[in-house]
Amino acid sequence: MRIARTLGAIALAAATTLAISASDADAKKVRWKLHSAFGTNVAVLGPVGPRISDWVGRASNGDFDIKVFEPGALAGGYAYYDPVSQGAFEAAYGTPGANQGKNSAFAFLSTWPFGPGALEFNAWLQFGGGVEIGKELYGRDGIEYFYCGMIPPETSGWFREKITSLDQLKGLKMRFFGVGAKVMQKFGVATQQLAGGDIYPALELGTIDATEFSMPAIDRTLGFYQIAKYNYFPGWHQQSTTNEILVNRDKWNELDDSQQAIFDIACRANQGIELAEGEALQPAAMIANEKDGVENVTWSDDVLNSLRDAWQEVLAEEIAANPDVKNLWDSYSAFHEQYKIWGERGYLK
Template sequence: MNFTKTMSAVALAAVATFAISATDAEAKKVRWKMHSAFGTNLAVIGPVGPRVSGWINEASGGDFDVKVFEPGALAGGYAYYDPVSQGAFEAGYGTPGANQGKNSAFAFLSTWPFGPGALEFNSWLKYGGGVEIGEELYGRDNIKYNYCGMIPPETSGWFRKEITSLDELKGLKMRFFGMGAKVMQKFGVSTQQLAAGDIYPALELGTIDATEFSMPAIDRSLGFYQIAKFNYFPGWHQQSTTNEILVNADKWNELDDQKKAIFRISCDANIAQELAEGEFLQPAAMVANEKDGVKNVSWSNEVLDQLRGAWEEVLQEEIAANPDVKKLYDSYSAFHETYKVWGERGYLK
């Protein structure tokens, strides 16, 4: 009888211990919601959210689960800054240039006209101080900035008719991103920054006359080739473009060191994979566009010189108007001065 009672007590104690352990284990699990600025069916940039969240889940053994939501489910495409800052949801995936309405300096964390290619840009961000400045700027609004992706050059526009002179741009309504939009405005273009899913309907309805968005593979998945038959190169306004995952700073600070490391490593892995996939997919998309009647057109050197001249004006205006832009651009310029002894000699022209 005593033996039976003793064994029953041991069994009950074991059950209780297991229940407590299970409760503790569940309490340690982290469940986040992450908005995606881009539809997950969009080439190259669309799969990033599910890819990164999948790596985080797998590496943490299921203890860190980040659920990705399509544009519009938690917020509009580019409208994730304030909700992340305020903690409405924990994370938002997009690109810093989407937030330039908050601070024009964010555009320079994303891309800028006649800016660096992916290798130089990545080097400055990771080792030249770019990420640290980004963390400072976003930190003012209770946001942890995570550099989390890089794509190759974009195209510089889809037009319904061939453009033989920049004078022909005057009066056009065009979707245009980032600092490049300010350059286009110098030539009389009325610009709008539309999220990906809003561009095709605006183009189809004539709300805009022309557009740019991204690389050929991404643009093709958005269907621009069906309406605009002249696609212009090179992407002078975006020679490379970064992605970000913004995290509410309070939620980030609650993570243990292991989960923070998993998050950072997943972003680093995505930078490499996204850039490789971006390069891989473009040739086939350009050939497919040509088969569908698109003419791939290169801007003349004369036009590029005019665009560069306008950009120099815009850059000086931005530096004068915003000390954060000056800080970022001074940081990059100092890095570039050091880098160019290699950059100008190490690669075939």
Template sequence: MKLGLLKTVGALAIASTVAIGLGSGDAEAKKVRWKMHAAFGQNVKVIGPPPHRISEAVGKMSGGDFDIKVFEPGALTGGYAYYDPISQGAIDAAFGTPGANQGKNSAYAFLSTWPFGPAAPEFVSWFKYGGGVEIGTELYARDNIKYLLCGMIPPETSGWFREEIKSLDQLKGLKMRFFGVGAKVMQKFGVSTQQLAGGDIYPALERGTIDATEFSMPAIDRSYGFYQIAKYNYFPGWHQQSTSNEVLVNMDKWNALPDENKAMLEVACDQSLITMIADGEASQFEAMIANEKDGVKNMTWPDSVLDQLRGAWEEVLAEELASNPDVKKLWDSYTKFHEGYKVWGDRGYLK
């Protein structure tokens, strides 16, 4: 009798252990583990922390079942070199900005920003309610990539120069790092432009590979140390009045993701959008003051220079619209939205 009881208890114990083991295995199988490339280093103000915040947010919302490990630029791929690895599935996801991918399609540059474009409130509104997200989704889907609007920053500075620029004639022959469609505007004035990732700019300035640069806002640029070499920082950022950020996901990985995890990532991106705009606005004045203490002169372009730049931009825009139907589709969408927005925007805000 005792022996039979022991056998029964033992069998139940074994069954329980097996059941627990199977249960833990099932739970482990449900966990999602992704690798996310970051186009910007974590220590860079405003644009560095977002992928890490996104990772933390989805981790908390999922109770640890959706784990995104963020890798610094260069660990998985170069800072801006994430398009093909995402498309091919070599990397699960990446945080960056659409303009990094303009070599694939110049419409990506417009999806990021364009000269004399809208401020962040209008730009976000167009993305969310005017068709911008849908256009981005369509463009990226062609190459097996899921697009998520995942951040935005306010105006940038429009250049760091070693000497004061009294005339745009001084730009002729200058070698300058310049981003997006704005680079084509600078080329109209004889500038030789190239697009470098943030971490590559300081060494290029130091070695003289480039003579001048623009990258982002004062706080971000200060993170990279440009103020140590170029002492004239020009405003306003005519070429980037606001700039969008993205999370790209391999489409196969996205489609395999449970709906609740998709929602978590979307919510985390909306949080990133709000936080980046607020952080971007809040952190610039301290950087500008610090730059001045380090010998930088914060310069303002006169209206005459801005008029020249705007005229060159109109030429570039006409060329882009004539050569790329994707740009035309995007521009038509924004223009329609902007005409409606002006009814409110021209009356709702103090000038």
């Protein structure tokens, strides 16, 4: 009987130890919710959330789990700034320009008209102070900012009718992103910024007359080619565009060093993958659009020069109105001035 009691005590102790160990292991597991501003079915942009989740999960042996939510499940597509800041969910994937209502400088962190291509933009962000500016701006509201992706040039618009003069833009209702919208307003366009999933219904119902959103492959996913048959190039307003993941600072600080490193490395890895995929998918999408009756149209030099002149007016207004924009622009301009000796000589024209 004594032996039985001893064995029973040992078994109970072992079970208790295992239970405590399992409890400790569970306590160390991290479970995050990640809002995606883009539907996961959208080309190039959509796979980013699941990709980051997969990489982080595998690298952490399942101890760091990120569940990705479609637009609208936790918040509206672009309406993620406040929920992340307030800790309603841990993280959100989108683009800084989505937050320009909070601070117009966020639009510049995303892209700007006649701005740099992906290589120069990436260089400034990572080695010229751009990321540090982003971290300071978001940090004011308890948010950790991660530059987490870059896409190539976009198209500059889908129109129902062919545009032969900028005078035709007057009175148009158009979805337009970032500070490029203020350039279009100079030509009498009534602009609004809609999240990706809201554009097709607005275009179909006539709430808007025209739209821009992204690259041909992405726009094709959203079906614009079915309604608007004139797609204009080049994307003067977005020669390259960044993506971000925002993280609630308190939740970020709860991670250990290894978990933080895994997340940061995943974002850095996505920058290259997203840019490469963005470049690779566009030709096939443009060809498919043409087969569906779309005309790929190139703006004339005169039109582009007029748009560039209007942009200079908008830029001066933005710098005068917001010291954060001025600080960002001064940083980029200093970088660009030094970069030119390489940028103007290193590449074939």
